[in-house]
Amino acid sequence: MKISVEWLKDYVEIRETPEQLKDDLTMLGLVVESISPFQGEPVLEIEVTSNRPDCLSHVGVARELSALYKRPLKYPPCAEPLAVPVERIPYEIRIKDRDLCPRYTGLVMDGVRIEASPAWLQHRLEAAGMRPLNNIVDITNYVLLELGHPLHAFDFQRLRKGKIVVARARPGQRIITLDGVERELDEDTLLINDGDGPVAIAGVMGGLDSEIKPDTRTILLECAYFNPPSIRRTAKKLGLSTEASYRFERGADWGDTIQAAARTCLLIQQVAGGEIAGSLKDVYPAKIKPVRIGLRRRKAEALLGVTLEDAFVTSTLERLNFKPAPKGKGKWQVTCPSYRADTELEADVIEEIARFYGYQNVPNTLPRYNSQGLASPVFPFENAARRILLGLGYCEAVNLSFAAENEHNQFAPGNGERVALRNPLTEDTQFLRTTLAPGLVKSARRNFNHGIGEVRLFEIGRVYSLDSQGRPLERNTLGIVGSGGFAGCNWRHSQTAYDFFHLKGAVVALLRGMRSEEAEVVPAAGVRWLNPGDAAALIVGGERAGVLGSLHPDLAEEYKLKQPVFLAEIDFEALCRKVFQPVKYEPLPKYPAAERDLSVVLPREVSYGEIRRGILGLGVSQLVSVELLDVYEGESIPAGKVSMTFRFVFLDRRKTLTVDQVQAFSDNILTFLRSSYNAELR
Amino acid sequence: MSDHVILDRIEELRRQFDAELAQAASLDTCAAVRDRWVGRERGIITGEMKRLRELPREDRPAFGQAANELRNYVERELNAALERFGARARELEIARGRVDVTRPGFPYALGVEHPIKRLQAEIEQVFISLGFRVFDLPEIEKEYYNFDALNMPRSHPARDSQDTFYFDETTLLRTHCSTVQIHAMKVMKPPVRAVSTGKVYRRDPADATHSPMFYQVDVLALDEGITMGDLKGTLEVFLKRIFHPDVRMRFRPGFFPFVEPGAEVDISCIFCFGKGCRICKQSGWIEILGAGMVHPKVLRMSGVDDERYTGFAWGMGIDRVALLKYEVDDIRLFFENDLRFLTQF
Structure with missing residues (x-):
């Protein structure tokens, strides 16, 4: 709201500088955003909150200042009397829907001369950011800016049967508004009708047909009070916000319709030379009681x-x-x-x-803090996961929760489920993400495009799905992306390319750090965005908790990725149920452990996981660990075979193992490998 | 054999030993001298001692004593020499092993926390220390929790400022974390100290200062005897901890439908300390959050006796704090995961 300081001085004495006014009004809750001069006079740009429509006017702001500075408020002069002994122009006002229009005050004036407004009037309108049109319209706008009450002037000659009827629209009724647009109305819209049909959309905009024209001689002034939610609904529905609707939907003054009409009448008498021809009618069927x-x-x-x-x-x-x-x-x-x-x-x-x-004068105190602080239930889990992944060198990412249609199609879950927004903002916000993968892929690509090839990121955030009734659900999820060089370029460390096993290593370290139940990574099928060659499922405590692998080559091509990208997605809520196992101390061993390495040649299709499970299932209770030291294929190894070197650690908690005992364990394992997998000692 | 013959012989051996040791120039030659003289099997001294039995009984004590003295002497001299040569050898070894400590260390990588997530955790910690309980709340909300129960019925003009993403008529993406007020009152009886942080959504096209998704923190304290002074005091503690111990706070009337009286809170500009600069638009103040005393209608709708209990609530954008604290000029940077950006934090 633009408030001219010179104009304000009509209603309250002001000795303060514009800067002082700015501070004082701001501290009263009327934030002055800026002071900008209009033709050398200071104009305050005030941000009026939606609860204070009474301050959307010069008198309204003057009222606040008069209370603050304890100076009298001078209300502007009004016409008097508003009745004439002889009704030269009879007219009628009828309110059919009093719930939407509790009060309607009208006045008919004739003999007005339509011309341009005098300079002082034009100047004030322009200072407040309004464009002058003609004297009658300008005066109603002037009173709107002065008192805050929107008024409307009809060309009385165009009102059929000299009648005003305030009523809800009939469905399908149409009106061409002042802006020349034909609008179709529904029964929630309140209309001002004449004896035959609509002449204005109440509180929003007048009709084109009854607007003030150069040859207008007689006018009907409308000063009404409309139901705020109704005006708001109409303005929203029509996408039409006007100075009038802005005030009516926040709440105009229901008590000043007569004064506002009287003020307007005086200005018309002074500026446009009109006279009252039909006495003021104050139709007020739904009396409003003061609060x-x-x-x-x-x-x-x-x-x-x-x-x-x-x-x-x-x-x-x-x-x-x-x-x-x-x-x-x-x-x-x-x-x-x-x-x-x-x-x-x-x-x-x-x-x-x-x-x-x-x-500012309210003293700052602290309440009795009589309660125990408590972190959110998910905090310990998220915090642990974040700490571990940060320590492993992954940076924390945050992506927008939205998904565009193409991303949705590329990454959608098997059942094609879409979580659609009813009113998206752009194409990019049509859906909510069902997986963290596309966001992480795009983050990686953005970095590649900036010449950063080494990308390791993780994100903990929600993904969305639909329940059996089609209602949207959210689930906390952890995503990891890795690509490019690993551990930088350094004289102490030759560059290795990030691969599946770096990703798996991070996932395993995460699980170990969070003390998860027993976990394993097994081949998985059916994740459409993962490469079937390395797509894997993470099983924690017997339940599937996530997937990992490299991005499907089709998608890698579509996203024009210059290098392989590895992705993991873990259902964080499922994971949380399987971690933070209690710590149980085991006494330290008193006797030394013995190590044995064994290199064997095995058929290529036998997986390490299977061999390991088999060895651990032999029942050698002294076998405390199995490690895979080396895998070799190539020269000296027959085609279709692979050489694996294992390291076994044996420990007996009651005695030192002898060389013969360790040899016996080792032989036992070798016999198993020979008989089960045709293994040959290398 | 007379005594002096015996002693002459011992003396001769000592001279021989001295001469040999003097010739030894390294740890290795020194060790060879040791083996020749005091070797357990064939050492010269050992050999002399073996001759003891061949001597007449009366000569044995004198010879034994002299031989023992010689052995002691030889061992003492040898040890001293070995130690001398050993120390020099260690020095040489160290010199050979000297490294250029100015070369870079092993490239351990360390991840970086997202700046907003770090602030979020920091904010939660401040409230936990003040006795608040942190709520983890849904982003998908019923209209009731996001609007109606917060005194924002559909006809309320304040809803215009929070253009909302809807799933259907009544289900939406929350536009603020103020939903914590309703959730907390549902599960807790006063005294309530509740806080919630997280993502919120508004239909604002993305630009340098807007994002359709951003982060907020919202707070509720509800008890007998909670005053606006308590609101101001708690806010002051919070803002000083998050921004700077010297930050000043300005508290002025404001409007939010779920509080009455309502307030806007400014902090003194953390860049110019209130003198006026580009960031505070020369005003010396930066608008930072909205606050107030919980609206009686909000309390009533949640079944709280608004005569007995009063409360305060406030909400703040976490991204806004991050933008300010780190002088970031574009909010979109927070959601692009550009490592050139993230690794600055």
């Missing part, structure tokens, strides 16, 4: 944490035009002004007291 609120000084003190004098309470309220009637010691019945759409409860009145007490 009365019980106020207790003690309650105000308890809410604010200050001590208040009764005199301060009453004088503050009176300056704001609230009327406190005493109801015993420190108690009042407060009658609120008709323009205050925001006062309904005691707390609202207490806010008025607080504003003028000064929020």
Whole structure:
């Protein structure tokens, strides 16, 4: 809202500089965003919150200043009387839907000369950011900017049967509004009709047909009060926000329709030379009672944490035009002004007291903190996972939760489930992501494109799905992406390319760090975004908790990736149920352990996991670990075979193992490998 | 054999030994001298001692004593020499093994926390230390929790400022974390100290200062006797911990439908310390959050006796704090995962 300081001076004495006004209004809750000059005069740009429509005018802002500076408010002059002895132009006002239009005040003037407004009027409108049109329209706009009450002037000659009928639209009714657009209406829309049909959309915009034209001689002035939610609904539905609808939907002054009409009438008499031809009619079928609120000084003190004098309470309220009637010691019945759409409860009145007490003057205190602080249930899990992955060299990523249609099609789960938004903003926000993978792939690609080939990222965030009834669900998920060189270029370390086993190593370290139940990684099928050659499932405590592998070559091609990208996605909620196993101490061994290495040649299709399970299943209780030291294929190894070197560690907790015993264990294992897999000792 | 003959012989051996040891120039030659003289099997001294039995009985004590003295002497001299040569050898070894410590160390990689997630954790820690319970809440919400129960019915103009993504008529992506107020009142009886952080969504096209997804923190304290002073005091503690111990706070009237009285909170500009600069648009203040005393209607809708209990609530954008603290000029950078950006934190 643009407020001209010169204009304000019509209603309240101002000695302060514009900068001082800016600070003072801001501290009252009317934030002055800027002071910009208009033809050398300062204009305040005020951000008026939606609860204070009464401040969407110069008098409204002057009222706040008069209360703050304790200076009288000068209300602008009005025409008087508003009745004529002889009704030269009879007219009728009828309200059919009083719930949407509780009050409608009308006045007919004739003999107006339509011309350009005088310079002073044009200047003020322009200072407040409005374009002058003609004197009648400009005057209604002037009063809107002055008092905050929107008015409308009809060309009376165009009102058929001299009638105004306020009623809900019939479905399918149409009107061409002032902006030349034909609009179809529904039964929620309130219309101003003449004797035959619609002439205005109430509180939003007038009709083209009855607008003020150069030859207009007689006008009907409308000053009404409309139901705010109804105007809001209509303005939203029509996508039409006007100065009038902006004020009506927030709540205009239901008490000043006569004064606003009288003020407008005076200005028309002075500027456009009209005279009253049909007396003011105030049709007010749904009388609005002023809001009365019980106020207790003690309650105000308890809410604010200050001590208040009764005199301060009453004088503050009176300056704001609230009327406190005493109801015993420190108690009042407060009658609120008709323009205050925001006062309904005691707390609202207490806010008025607080504003003028000064929020800054309320002493800062701390409450009794009588409760125990508690982290969220998921925090320990997330924190552990983050710490471990950060320590392993993965940076933390955050992607937007949305998915575009093409991403959705590329990465959708097997059942093609889509979590669609009803009102997306752009193509990129049509869906919510069902997997973290596309976001991580795009993050990796962005880095590749910036010349960063070594990418290791993780993200903990929600992915979305639908339940059996099609309702959206969210699930906390952990994603990891790795690609490019591993551990940089360094004189101490030759560059290795990030591969599946780096990713698997990170996942295994994560599980170990979180003390998970027994876990294994097994081949997996059916994850459409993973390469079937290395697609794997992570099984924790017997339950599938995630997948890992390299990005499917089709997608790698589609995303024009310059290098292989490895991805893991873990259902974090499933993982959380399988981690933080209790720590159980085992006494340290008293006897030395013995190591044995064994190199064997095996058929290529036998997996390490299977061999390992077999060896551990032999029942050698002294076998405490099996490690895979080396895998070799090539020269000296027959085709279709692979050489694996294992290291076994044996330990007996009751005695030192002899060389013969260790040899016997080792032979036992070799016999098993020979008989089960045709293994040959290398 | 007379005594002096015996002693002459011992003396002769000592001279021989001295001469040999003097010739030894390294740890190795020194060790060879040791083996020749005091070797357990064939050492010269051992040999002399073996001759003892061949001597007449009366000569044995004198010879034994002299031979023992010689052995002691030889061993003492040898040890001293070995130690001398050993120390020099260690020095040489160290010199050979000297490394250029200015070369780079092993390239352990360390991940970097996302700046917003780090702030989020920091904020939660401040509240835990103040006795608050952290709630982990859904992003997909019912309209009731996001709007109606917070005194924002559908007809409320304040809803315009929070353009919302909907799934269907009543299910939406939360537009703020203020939902913590309703969830906390549902599961806790006063005293309530609740906080929640996380992602929120609004239909704002992405630009340097807007993102359709961003982060918020929202707070609720509800108890007998909670005042606006308590709100200000708690906020002051919080803002000083998050921004700077010297930061000043400005508290002015503001409007949010779920609080009354409502407040806007500014902090003194952390760049110019209130003198006025580009970031605070010369005002010396930066608008940082919205706050207030919980609206009586919000309490009533959640079944809390608004005569007996009062409370405060506030909400703040975490991204906004990150933008300010690190002088980041584009909010979109937080969600692009550009390592050139992330590794700066």
